[in-house]
Amino acid sequence: xxxxxxxxxxxxxxxxxxxxxxxxxxxxxxxxxxxxxxxxxxxxxxxxxxxxxxxxxxxxxxxxxxxxxxxxxxxxxxxxxxxxxxxxxxxxxxxxxxxxxxxxxxxxxxxxxxxxxxxxxxxxxxxxxxxxxxxxxxxxxxxxxxxxxxxxxxxxxxxxxxxxxxxxxxxxxxxxxxxxxxxxxxxxxxxxxxxxxxxxxxxxxxxxxxxxxxxxxxxxxxxxxxxxxxxxxxxxxxxxxxxxxxxxxxxxxxxxxxxxxxxxxxxxxxxxxxxxxxxxxxxxxxxxxxxxxxxxxxxxxxxxxxxxxxxxxxxxxxxxxxxxxxxxxxxxxxxxxxxxxxxxxxxxxxxxxxxxxxxxxxxxxxxxxxxxxxxxxxxxxxxxxxxxxxxxxxxxxxxxxxxxxxxxxxxxxxxxxxxxxxxxxxxxxxxxxxxxxxxxxxxxxxxxxxxxxxxxxxxxxxxxxxxxxxxxxxxxxxxxxxxxxxxxxxxxxx
Numbered sequence: 001x002x003x004x005x006x007x008x009x010x011x012x013x014x015x016x017x018x019x020x021x022x023x024x025x026x027x028x029x030x031x032x033x034x035x036x037x038x039x040x041x042x043x044x045x046x047x048x049x050x051x052x053x054x055x056x057x058x059x060x061x062x063x064x065x066x067x068x069x070x071x072x073x074x075x076x077x078x079x080x081x082x083x084x085x086x087x088x089x090x091x092x093x094x095x096x097x098x099x100x101x102x103x104x105x106x107x108x109x110x111x112x113x114x115x116x117x118x119x120x121x122x123x124x125x126x127x128x129x130x131x132x133x134x135x136x137x138x139x140x141x142x143x144x145x146x147x148x149x150x151x152x153x154x155x156x157x158x159x160x161x162x163x164x165x166x167x168x169x170x171x172x173x174x175x176x177x178x179x180x181x182x183x184x185x186x187x188x189x190x191x192x193x194x195x196x197x198x199x200x201x202x203x204x205x206x207x208x209x210x211x212x213x214x215x216x217x218x219x220x221x222x223x224x225x226x227x228x229x230x231x232x233x234x235x236x237x238x239x240x241x242x243x244x245x246x247x248x249x250x251x252x253x254x255x256x257x258x259x260x261x262x263x264x265x266x267x268x269x270x271x272x273x274x275x276x277x278x279x280x281x282x283x284x285x286x287x288x289x290x291x292x293x294x295x296x297x298x299x300x301x302x303x304x305x306x307x308x309x310x311x312x313x314x315x316x317x318x319x320x321x322x323x324x325x326x327x328x329x330x331x332x333x334x335x336x337x338x339x340x341x342x343x344x345x346x347x348x349x350x351x352x353x354x355x356x357x358x359x360x361x362x363x364x365x366x367x368x369x370x371x372x373x374x375x376x377x378x379x380x381x382x383x384x385x386x387x388x389x390x391x392x393x394x395x396x397x398x399x400x401x402x403x404x405x406x407x408x409x410x411x412x413x414x415x416x417x418x419x420x421x422x423x424x425x426x427x428x429x430x431x432x433x434x435x436x437x438x439x440x441x442x443x444x445x446x447x448x449x450x451x452x453x454x455x456x457x458x459x460x461x462x463x464x465x466x467x468x469x470x471x472x473x474x475x476x477x478x479x480x481x482x483x484x485x486x487x488x489x490x491x492x493x494x
Contacts, residue, residue, distance in 0.1 A: 020055065020101075022062035026070035028054065028448060038073065039080035046081070047090040050101055054224070061091065061099045123469045125438040127494040128265070128413040128458035130382065132332035140371040144364075151363050159351045159359060161187025161339070162366040168373055169325070169339050177307035178318075183344040186351055189361050191295045191326035191338040192218055195258070197350050198322055198340065199226045202289055203255050210248055210257035212240075214416075214444035214451055216265045216293065217493055219258055232446040237407045237416070239269045242278050249282040256289045262297035262306050266444050266456040267416045268409025270303065276312040284317055295326040295338075298379060301387050302410040310341075319343055327369055329413060330379055333494060337361070337369040386413070392463035393470070400474035414458040416441075422452035426481035427473070434472040439493050456493070 029045050032038035049055040061067070064082065068075040082099050085091035089104025160166060166182040173180035188194040203209065205227035211220065213232035223230055231252050233245045249257065259279070261271035271279075283290050292309040300306065310321040326338035342350070354360075390408070393415060397404055406417045419427070424440035431438055441454025459466060 018058075019060045020062060022066040022070040025055075025062055025067060029071065032073075037080075039077050039084065042071075042077070042081045043084040043088070043090075046085060047088060050090050050103065051107065053221075055101055057101050057103055059101055060097070061101065063098065122432065122435045122437045123461070123465055123472070125436060125458055125461070125469055127333070128456070128460055129328055129333040129494050130331075130386075130413070130460045132335070136372070136375075137332075140368055140375070143371045144367040147367050148364060151367070156363050157360045158187075158363065158366070159355050160347070161185065161361065162363060162370070165337075165366045165370045165373075166339075168370055169341075172373070173308055173323075173341055176305070176311075178311040178323075178341075180341055181344070184341050184347060186340050186342070186347045186354075187361055187366060188338045188340060188354070189336045189358065190328060191293065191324045192222065193336075193354075194324045194326075194338050194340040195219055195291065195293075196222050196226075197354055198289075198291055198324075199223070199228070199256070201346075201350055201353050203228055207255040208252055210245075210252065210254040210288070211446055212259060212264065213446040214266055214441065214454075215258070215446060216260060217443045219293070220446060223258070230446050235264055235267050235269060237267065237269075237418075240271055240275060242275045245279060246282040249279075249286045249288055253286045254288050256291055257283060258291045258293065259309075260293045260296070261309055262294050263299060263409060263412030265293075265296060265412065266414060266441070266454075268407065268412045268414065270306065270410050273306075273312060276309055280309075280313045280317065280321070283320065284313075288320070290321045292321060292323050294323055295329050296412050297325070298330050299383065299386065299413060300411040301383060301390065308341075322346070327372070328494075330382070331369075331372055335365060335369060335372075337365055386459065389459040389461070389463050389466060390415075393457060393459040393466045396467045396470035397457075400470050401477075413460050414456045417455050417457055419453050419455060423477075423481055424452050424455050427455070427477060430476040430479065430481055431473050434476040436469050436472045436476075438469075438473070443493055 025046075028049055029042060032041050035041045046055065050057065061082070062070070064075050064078045068078045071078070082091060086093065086099070089107070090102065091099050092102050093099050163182065165187055166185045169185045169187070170180040170182045173185075186194070186197075188197065199222060203226060207228050208231050209223055209228045211223065211230050211232055212235045214235065215232075220230070231248060231254060233248050234241055248254070261276060263270055280290070290309075294308065297306055297308075308323055310318040310323055313321065321342075323341040324338065325340070327335050328338070340347075340350070394406075394408065397406070397415075397417070403420050404417050405420070406415045409415065425442060428438055428440050438455060438457065441451035441456065442449075444454075444456065445451045461469075
């Protein structure tokens, strides 16, 4: 279990007091033992942290003497690091006030560029999100045209979500085994929006939040930006260690716990029903809010779709469970429709919070989402397609990478592959040179320096494309890899 105080996010700490602590920065930097020249490696690491947003812009870097002591290196080395940062545009000095972070002209933060996708013809395995069949989209747009014309005569603001869509989502929960009223549903602009709303209402900077390790990178980034302290519990190839999870809830008493029990991203594990009940009881005893990410729950490939997590609670015991869902993984990431299910009173408070940012989602998107949800046959086709693509990916890996290992997940969108050695970042860099965009398993880590032997490989692209991607990765691996110290840091995944 990680010490919650050890990894207080440096970017948000910097925003709070405008100065970055030397020990905080040192904890984020790589070991430069054996690397020459060390100052270039340190400058590259700091500039990457700035681009990735883990060090905020316009904050003061530690004094040279302090950082040298924290890194156990010479002040001359740190002076060279800061000189190089200034030369490359990642820092500037103010007379009498130190060295401050900035962004070079023409560079864009990774949080923006990652959303744009590859600018070349690379096969994209960084985003585990399917596309929407063209005809399904066209048919749904035609279907909603009369309803859209009716809505055009209204103001169009729905901070809770379109009433018909809220009712449809509530009915889906009820059908899956958790009685739900429309008043318990808030429609959001994707699951990530739902999570950030919850964090904004139910947590404060410095609160301890229990998360799985590994976990969904964008959720971890939301926790960092909210200045929350993460306490991790492990998820392995065989699933959760429920004893550790229970003891963490009991001893740490986190304000929130963010869990992905359904075809966990990235491991693909499915939490057994009896373990869900134990987590619910432990959270109830500690008074912890459970935020359950169920965006992958419908993507059951080898097992029946799991019932909602909250349905395993004792009668009347679901008051502190928030369920999050989305259409990004089941239908299309370009359809920014998500939702949360929570007690009606909390939904009202969350709706009040969301009007400060968007006042309500697009009526067009919500009508389109309603039409697609009504056509469940499309999801059944998608599941069969995913099974075939999963088999193609597994066969290609067996042929080209026989020393790699993985557990075939019973659902979800990807394989969590063990490479057998910590080369994931280096392979990611070389694979991009060979036309494959994929990220290291370190992207999914709650703490720096782990899961370098892992890669998440989605099977959301056609079988022929997956086979070609694996072939290119095998070619990259056979050609030899750059040293880990020169490999690019992980970027963004979905």
